[in-house]
Amino acid sequence: MENKRTCLYDKHEALGALIQPFGGFDMPIQYSTIVEEHNAVRHDCGVFDVSHMGEVLVGGKDAERFVNLIFTNDVTDMPEGKILYGMMCFPDGGVVDDLLVYKMTEGRFLLVINAANIDKDWAWIQQQAEGYDVVLDHLSDHYGQLAVQGPNAEVVMEEVLGIPCRELTFYTFKTLGDVIVSRTGYTGEDGFEIYAEPEYIRECWDRLIDSGRCKPCGLGCRDTLRFEVGLPLYGDELSADISPVMAGLSMFVKLDKPDFIGREALARQKAQGVSRKLVGIELNDKAIPRHGYTVLKDGQPIGEVTTGYHTISTDKSVCMALIDAGQATLGNEVEIQIRKKTFPGVVCKKKFYDKHYKK
């Protein structure tokens, strides 16, 4: 099957981006280098085309009750303009997807889902909706999306795009006609995301690039940025086999709200503990632990690396890894198999760089 293209594909090509498949789309991985783009977001401002993300609108009389059924976080009495992060889970606690829920108006919620999971999620959501008075709209093709990220994102949004946004607090949004602007992102820096029809997204992109005040950034640095601040990526740190409790994301699972899919399993995991836990591991060598590499303790396998890099912001070889819960204590000395050799590492927090959100 042909990969899909976002509404900015021609612009990525014109900028000479390295383009590779991701989540069913041909996406820009880098325009200059991952290091340059990463640093632009950490210290100045960068823009990402994230139009591959999916959107599903849930409306109707039972919308709130239905979103609460499929979502681990609690949307009860959520104010309009507020955003919550959480997961959709299978009954066994495994994750269908992680997502953002935007409360648009009373009884209307916008679900923002991962590109790679769009078809699976849409089928799952429709399947669960039986017996609920809800209207489901799949809007993934309707919305393009930009992420403007970095310490200068606010001033770039206001001065280059003319979008007033300083009043937006973290994880809130506003609508300007059909345009949604939220103070959200996936980089650990302050920043905004804009959802709009393709024409407006293209216009914003051009203005941002032409201004010279915002660097085009690809998915390469999106991954290094999110990794450094310990944000999970579905498929690496969350999956049908990795529950939010294993991933250390219990704070987004509200067991005290009305029943939801996966509640029983997740409650049990929380009460009785899990067999595997997601941890950080730091190596004192430059060798880089990569996804799928084996983690060992005294020569015995205890788990696998989920994501690893030599970090750009802190110049260290570190990874997140899913390991036996009994080994997941801070300071535990482990080894990682990298090709033919094993390298010693120490279990640490899975946040390698501090977030700089403007709350």
Place this chain on the structure above:
Amino acid sequence: MAKVIEGLRYSESHEYVRVEGNYGYVGITDYAQHALGNVVYVDMPEVDDEVTAGEEFGAVESVKAASDLISPVSGTVVEVNEALEDEPDLVNKDAFENWIIKVELSDASELDNLMDATAYSAYVEKL
């Protein structure tokens, strides 16, 4: 456009060998360093290790991924480029200047299996 240098021999997996007497300096091509992006680590063998033509002898790691190094020749490693331990990005700056290992060739006839500059240029053109 990727740089290709006359007088070197090239493999399909984008390593080159520069032959001096009975020794070969092995590195990755300019095309390879460009395709990899920022090189952050070079995993090199040790002096006296044996390498075999067509077999892996280490890896070059970019920010994004690890790529195996495949030896274009067989022989004994007599020197590794230690400068790459502290400055792996030298490979990005000049891939042909910054070779990775120096090999004492055990079978110079293997060089005939490799491409010359013209053939390699045509090869990368088609990729």
